[in-house]
Amino acid sequence: MSVHYSNQITPDLDNPLILPFWEACQRHELVAQHCPSCDTLRFPPLSICANCWSENQAWTRIEPFATLWSFVIYRRAMNPAFADEIPYAIGRVKTDAGPVFETRLAIPLDEIEIGMPLVASFRDVNADFSLLQFEKR
């Protein structure tokens, strides 16, 4: 049994810690958690700033430009929800602003190279969810 990605995969939207990120994805905006106290940027988010222990955390828009640190190609579905997507590429992506994202690469598999410049884009999966991905810049 395969479940089609586009109508089944939705993140846990009940988690308030990361909800602003999913909401920004729906607006097609790349954001990272930002500590107003010490100016640290991070992703994934934490409940307090691990740098200065401020409990007052915010989100800020960051530039969508990035570089590919490494990538993998899923040739086998490790979860049936992704069976229809095989093969697909996941990149570890270092943004110019600093935070690292690990997510889909929307690039033909034979054109992916470590070190290539990337730009964030968003795939509208369903009414509740847009997936952050990176494509060639």
Added chain:
Amino acid sequence: MGTAGKVAIVGIGNTTQGTLPGRSPEQLAIQSISAALQDAQLAREQIDGLITGKSATGHNTEGELAPLFGVSPQFTSTLDYGTALFSLHYAAQVILSGTADTVCLAYGSNSRSAKGPRGFNSSFSSLAGVAGYMHIAGPMAMALQRYKHTYGVTDEQFGMIAVSAREWAQRNPLAIFRDPMSLDDYLARPYMIEPMRREDVTMISDGGAAVILTSAERAADFPTKPVYLHAIAQDSEMRGDFYADDYLLRPYLRRAADRLWSGCGFSRKDMDLLYFQDPTALTTLQMIEAYGFAPPGEGAAWVAEGHTLPGGDLPVNTNGGQLSEAYMWGWLHLIEAVRQLRGTAGNDRQVPGVETALFGASHSFHKGGAAILGVNQ
């Protein structure tokens, strides 16, 4: 930490490995304890410290195991993420502090039969999860791709880690994967998560293991040949993947290695055998380099030269490792090291004249460490 031969392993025990339905992690642990007590010629009443390794499915805690153990040692504890290496370190600390004299470490897991967790990022609560970046092999393959790109390593070189493990497993009746696998066989297998093949990744399995330690003074009273713990070291990146771009390459392994070798009285040349806990072949490769047996980027080429194979000059994972023997969180690496150092590994795989072994392991991408074991106090 210079444990300096003050602590010794005097008992080992384990169950069969594989698919063992109908048995709880604690039952498998008790079976292993029973075997280890028999090995050490001890009664359970003589165990005054019991440390349980929390299993892959979150069981085998002291509260679950102690009622089955049937006596109440003066000291009991559970190590979260109860792998062999970190449990061994914990036992040494308990004995050296005088908290207990004779400590039994026990591990059991039924994660294959129980269909337990299959690695991290398997939920849809994270970006990585909804993107399909799943299974421990995902980030391991990510690190491998970067490594191959940096150093120009080939599949023919990297594949020899899995081939070497399989060569040893064929000589180990306990091993789950004993079918011959040549390098050509390996290369003919498809990628699972490119650039990693299924053969580069462990398979979840059921089983149990137990190890008994005591102070070096008491070890002389046991019927078994003591295997002394000469040195231990750890380092970590427990704070997680927020700070270091090279997080997946686990630079803290090298810091742990520096701490281990510093002042322990041993050098790399003294090591007769190497044991590296191997959820994937990459972790073996990273530790070969971190502990200094090959320069950075040259570990796979070094393995491809044949050093680690049966008959090689520095065998690695003579049990077959987690790639080919069983997924036992390093416990069977430790037990095999003891067998080899005692000289009781059997004709098929006993390495002659071995006196000292290195056992390295890690906890996912979070922390790593090692121990030096030997028969000379």
